[in-house]
Amino acid sequence: MIKAVTGAKDILPNDIPKWYFIEELIRNFFSNYNYKEIRTPIFEETAVFSRAIGEETDIVSKEMYTFVDRSETSITLKPEMTAAVVRAYIEHSLGNLQSLNKLFYISPMFRQERPQAGRLRQFHQFGAEAIGGLSPLLDAEIIIIAYSIIQKLGLKEFVLKINSLGIPESREKYKVILGDYLKNHFDELSEESKKRFHKNILRIFDSKSPEDQEILKNAPYLINHLDENSIEHFNIVKTILDNNKIPYEVDPALVRGLDYYTHTTFEIVSGSVGSQSALCGGGRYDNLIEQLGGKPTPGVGFAAGIERLILAMENEAVPFNEPSPLDVFFVLLDKDKYLLIPKFANLLRNVGLKVEHDYLQRSIKAQMREANREKTKFVVFVGGDEFTRNLFTVKNMSDGVQTEIPIEDSLSSLITMIKGN
Template sequence: MKFKSIKGTKDVLPDESYRWQFVEQKIRSVMHTFSYHEIRTPVFEETALFARGIGELTDIVGKEMYTFQDRGGTMLTLKPEMTAAVMRSYLQHNLGEQKPLVKVYYIAPMFRQEKPQAGRLRQFHQFGAEAIGGSSPFVDAEIIALSAEVYRVLGVKNFQIKINSVGCINCRPQYKEILKKHLQNVFKELSEESKQRLEQNPLRILDSKDENDQKLTTDAPLMKDHLCKECSEHFIELQSILRSLNIEFEIDGRIVRGLDYYTKTAYEIISKDLGAQDALVGGGRYDLLLKEIGGKQTPSVGFAAGIERLLLTMEKQQIFTGENIKPKVFIVSADEEGRGYAVEQAMILRRNNIPCEVDLLGRSLKSQMREADRQKVEFVIIIGGNELQKGLVIIKNMKNGIQTSIGVKDLVSHFQEPGENIETRENR
């Protein structure tokens, strides 16, 4: 029996983990710049939280959740998205009582049992942010700006910000009727799927990928043209704020978010270098969510972004995300006498924060040199019986091959960065 990682999950191997670390570190740095603080919530929650928060009728809740019963009989679900969990935490800990606008971010794994394809896995990772407690379009703008800034900082090219407004409970129902009426004229020609969606969720027909559907809906009425006064003003103000922040965007009246809780602003960031799953970011305003899960109505905005999709885009665009960690020096033992001593010296260097590698397999000098070369170290320290007697070690510069001898006692200071010494490093 051979074990394999399960369908739709992936290992991040030692050779590629640095990419994740690089991206995560940049994300954190941008989040901190915007003064968002990290929130971490458990990987599972009560199933009902997601059912209520995301919407019973959504595909996510209806057919994609990893739901199971624990030994106590409670129905649990691996989180398929983060917003509901964040809102639960916000409510549970009364975060809103501590300050009027709570700004949090996260980097976490999510789980949805979908069929895997390019940019879509069953365990995938998202980063995102939520600003809870603000109804002003300045909040919407900050969230959009924040998400875009991550891509700018990472050097991602060819991404587009598309914004829309999906209205609110006051104007969306009326618009739905108008849209339905319009679509009824061409009902017979719509694709089967779109026909089914007409009653339940006619907005979705607008972003159908079926070519004929697209043709039929080219002149369909759009939500953004049927907003109530409040929503309309909000949308217009958002646009002018984005312009003042020099954030390029386009209005796409067909953006519809798949989750029930969105109101007013909905936006996406699209990468042209991804396949069919081209959304890097999805986000928007969800003023109704908190009330839905038992809190008081609290205006909020947030976004979620797929890290695998970000990495795919960066690979496609050949954005070099630094290098994997490598030791600065490799200590080689020239003979049996040097072996134990090499390990001891390595420990001393490590205690002084000098990344260092040493052979543990008792390999030949030649093999150790090969290993040092493979690891691309800058310097090799060679220690053998001859050197031991004189209290010396050989230092070989691997770039130019030049070798010098120095006293063992000077080893640490030789490799220490100027200005760094043991006293400045406290975490021992």
């Protein structure tokens, strides 16, 4: 049997209401905060991601879907959105249209990792990028939006972690300090961390190995080696979160695996989705736009994984909106009158009602069963003796009460019945 590619999943009709529920909530939220939607292509020139995210990161070095197309261009399916948004921002000079662009997106992403609970090769993220402002108001707003959406979805088991990476200058100084400390413990580090020691020393903080964690306990933390401005920036972010009653933990070991972050970084971690627990992550990236060839422009953003949110909601038994029931189901009593059905059904559909009927010449019993399965409010019987008297029989499915209505008046009668129900 031919199947979907590993790590790529069909979203079947039964699950669609969950997606609508989340997507609607997201769009409303971003609308309230005046973020404008942006849609970028599903693929980009590979350099967009390799330059933005960092050549040494796992995403770039081993997880991207990269191929050479027929014109010999290296193409990559987008593994994350920030780099793509920044590319579009620069290409279309969005910064010239207004000094601050508040953007959001909902989009599929692609990373070739081994699938597991909460991890797919094609997955979906929504997120936001506020490009053009240095203010900690924006860092806080981004965090508040991410937190509030997750809260509004009905989730309870999650924690917000924040940290500051400061500016590159203080980070470089700190790396030397961290290096001096770790040098004395180098032999005790895990193999992976030994590699990181040379490639990207900060990422050693991501290690889950107990030996590494033991060593890191007494390590100097970046947050204690920030410059004055970075400290001030971080303090304001925290104050705004406090004022908005957003609970958080400062996690000095929160580093994150993308190279472009400066100042604030944050993550929202779920306690109900298994080992892939990050629901959401983001932070400030003040050097990225320049790095990709734009004018020096600060930015801050986040991304959240929709599949993980759905998983968390299922595991926490959070209710989703039910699909709306049918207003009317036409049951055909006399098979030879089937041509009448579309005419009446479409009249109702054109005034905004949800209407269904049988297409398979099924028995009355079968038609009724389907009407019941679809949680129909009213069944209209077409045919029979009442038809010769110019009447329809209408049955209210919740109480079983039947009434006869004149055919020529059926539209308004039905609307009245449905509205009153």
